[in-house]
Amino acid sequence: MSSKCLNSDNFSPESVNDTAKETCLNWFFKIASIRELIPRFYVEAAILKCNKFLSKTGISECLPRLTSMIRGIGDPLVAVYARAYLCRVGMEVAPQLKESLNKNFFDFLLTFKQIHGDTVQNQLVVQCVEIPLYLTLYSPAIDWILQCIAYHAPDCCGEDALLLNSVMSAFRAEFIAARSMDFIGMIKECDESGFPKHLLFRSLGLNLALADPPENDRLQILNEAWKVITKLKNPQDYVNCAEVWVEYTCRHFTKREVNTVLADVIKHMTPDRAFEDAYPQEKFLPFLDMFQKESVRVEVCKCIMESFIKHQQESTKDPVILNALLHICKTMHDSVNALTLEDEKRMLAALINGFIKMVSFGRDFEQQLSFYVEARSMFCNLEPVLVQLIHSVNQLAMETRRVMKGNHSRKTAAFVRACVAFCFITIPSLSNIFTRLNLYLHSGQVALANQCLSQADAFFKAAVSLVPEVPKMISIDGKMRPSDAFLLEFLCNFFSTLLVVPDHPEQGVLFLVRGLLNVIQDYTWEDNSDDKVRIYTNVLHLLSAMTQEAFIYHVDKVDSNDTLYGGDSKFLAEINKLSETVVSQILDHLKTLGKEETLKRQSQLALYFFNTILAHGDLRNNRLNQLSVNLWNLAQKHGFADTKTMVKTLEYIKRRSKQPEMSHFSDLALRLPLQSRT
Structure with missing residues (x-):
């Protein structure tokens, strides 16, 4: 017969045939023949549900008998877990029968004095177990018994420390929080010789972390709890209790109270307290410095930064916040060494970048640039952070241009040149060659947009000189891949920019295009690659666009070659010469493909x-x-x-x-x- 049928409300013993009843009864007779009490109890409790085969009242008759059997177990710790198991089985097979639950609980209360008897105390001495530690072993069993009793039960509470702790663990957090002052009163009346009071306050704090107490009682609750917590001398006991109440303080009070609590934590956890008067008012950073093990301190810093990035809705310029978070980010950055995994580096860089993006000084662009300069000096070992700083500085330059509507004053022109210089000296420190190429191009475009023509030329020249260093194979996600496709993509973007870059008056016609063509010609391409021809055809696209009387796009307030040359015949002749050279290179390549395998x-x-x-x-x-x-x-x-x-x-x-x-x-x-x- 299935378990589903057995649990059905319509099930009755009359629906069971005589053979099944006989077999079931035989099981219980065999169990009754087991001489040892504990095995006999657990086996019968395990198949208690099978009493439904015999009679409708079988379970209600067996539960009191099994409850009485537990009285024969001499060890109170073994007995309380037997009661917890019987309550579990009783709730499963007959949750409406509360009498056995109450009887188990009150039987435990009657036998509780055994814990302080000579037999148990002698065993604890032999096994070198202290009474506070021994008492904590009772908590899970008592918690379960009380949870069973509390299920759909009226509110009730006990005053013994051990029982009070179990009550606070078993009942709903909302119930405990609503009566916080009552529980504090009961905690203060408890005898501390057995179950420590700080564990009671910890249990109370755990409930208050899940549910809010009455608003008028919140400060008094904190004061009463902290009076006990601050007197603890054992660092482990102190931290276990304080960590719960720090969360309560953060939820319900201002920075002043949080600062006071952190100061007390530092006071307790710092071995040498001679210099505690030198602590500043803000206790946050000294609190972090208490984590002596680097790996733990870094994990704490990561948690703080993750929380900041997740919950900070608006950008900030608060000097206290910036100083604290820079210190945290510096701690994470300094943990990077040669053995650090790439995934870990990426995670740390992402957290630091998230912080950098949240910093804004509004219209104080010079202060913003100073922050980026300081960040560059602090986070020089994480390339993704340097890349983010370059992008941020470029964005700052473009924001300056937007504010000035493209008409720079002497001051703003000097400022954007400072931004450009920041990028120019930072890019060479990066190791990824395509990152450098793209940043040279991007930064050159920003310089061009801000009418910094000589600086833009410097970026583009640097990009041209870097192309020969592009390796044939690059690592992508841990695998080596050919670089030709990435180089082709970059050069196509570069050509689009070169259309609007005006020639330098001292460098000759199309000096950047000529330099780039020379580099492409000298670059060693793969034998089975046609990317060189595809690049040359894109060069022809560029040269064709340069012959137009007016280019299809321009940079505001920058005169491109269409304005400088105005369709001059000499300029067009130079373009035609370059075009003929490029066409010749393409045709030469086509001739090399005359073999059968390359047709x-x-x-x-x-x-x-x-x-x-x-x-x-x-x-x-x-x-x-x-x-x-x-x-x-x-x-x-x-x-x-x-x-x-x-x-x-x-x-x-x-x-x-x-x-x-x-x-x-x-x-x-x-x-x-x-x-x-x-």
């Missing part, structure tokens, strides 16, 4: 280059027109052409030919045959 790559690149010429070239030029036809034929020469793409491309050319001034596209379309794949 597919050759076809793809030829079509890619054809589309570049189609989008950016002047196809009225006969040489360029012929080059595009040759590339089209090369793309499908060896049967590797992407036919779908080529069909769509040809349709696009025919549509464009119908537009005004695009009639030359009609002639081009006639010269572009489509070969079917065989």
Whole structure:
């Protein structure tokens, strides 16, 4: 028969057949034959529910008998846990029968004097167990018995210290909190020779951490509790009790009371108290310094920073808060060494970055920059923090530009140059080369936006000079990956910026573009990579955009080359020369792909280059027109052409030919045959 049926309210012994009843009765007879009391008790209690097979009143008759059996157990500690188990079983099989629960509790009260008898006391002496420690062993069992009694029971309380502690542990926190002063009165009346009072106050404090006492009683409760706590000499007892009441103080009182409590903690926990008069009023940092073990102190600091980042809603500039949190962050930073795991470094950096983002001095930008300078000196071993500081300083420069609406005064111009200088001297200290490249580019863009042209050139030159140092393989999430794709992405972003960067009057036409092309030419590319050609085609996009009379975008209050040269023929001639050089490099690469195993790559690149010429070239030029036809034929020469793409491309050319001034596209379309794949 299933347990579900046995628990059903409709179950009755009449529904059990005689064979099952006989078997069940046989179990109980066999259990009754067990001579030892404790095994007989636990086995019968374990199958107490099976009495439902025999009669409706079986359980109600057995519970009092089993309760009486426990009186025969001589050891009071063993007996109280037997009572706790019987209460557990009773609540499971017959929760409505409260008589046995009460009987177990009052039987314990009757036998409680055994604890102070010679037999128990002699055993404790032999086993070197002190009475306070021994009494705490009773708490779990008594707690459970009282929880069973308290379930749907009227409010009640005992005055013995041990029982009072169990009552405070068993009853709801709201019940205890509402009667806090009553419990304090009972605690004060308890005999401290057995169960220590500080444990009673700790239990009371745990309840007050979960439920609030009446507002008018809160200060008196704290004063009464702390009178007892502050007299404790044992550091372990003091900390165990104080930690509970520190939370209560933080919840209900101001910084003054919290400061007083922390001062008392420091006083108790500092071995040498000769210099306690030198403590400042703020006790927070000395409190942290009490954690002598570095790993523990760092964990405490991490918890504080996590809480600050989670709960701080607004930015802060409070000098007391900043000083304290800088000290905490410095403690975390200084714990980093050669053995620190990367995950741990990332976690610490994220916490410090979260703090940095929460600091704001409003319109006092100079004070904000000073804070970032101080932070850089304090957190130099965590690269993510340095990266965050660079971004924050760049953001500060752009915020200055926004406030001044792009029209810098002498003072703000000097300030943004200071921001730019901060970034320029900080970036080289980073080890990740792509982080440096992107920060050089980003910081150069910020300098350009703030009309710091020479500083912007310095950033871009630094980026160009760094490209040759890019390794072939880089580590990403612990795995080595080719760097070509990342370099291609960076260079494409760089080209977009170079369009609006004006030439330096002393450096010649397109000096940054020329320098970058030289670096790309000398860079050693992977043999199976076509990224060099893709970069060159993006260079052609840039050079094509530079031939426009007016660029499609500009930086406010910065004159780009379209303004400086105004479509000058010499400038356009220089662009054409560079374009011819780049085209020559692309064609040379296509020739190297003439082997059988690289013909597919050759076809793809030829079509890619054809589309570049189609989008950016002047196809009225006969040489360029012929080059595009040759590339089209090369793309499908060896049967590797992407036919779908080529069909769509040809349709696009025919549509464009119908537009005004695009009639030359009609002639081009006639010269572009489509070969079917065989």
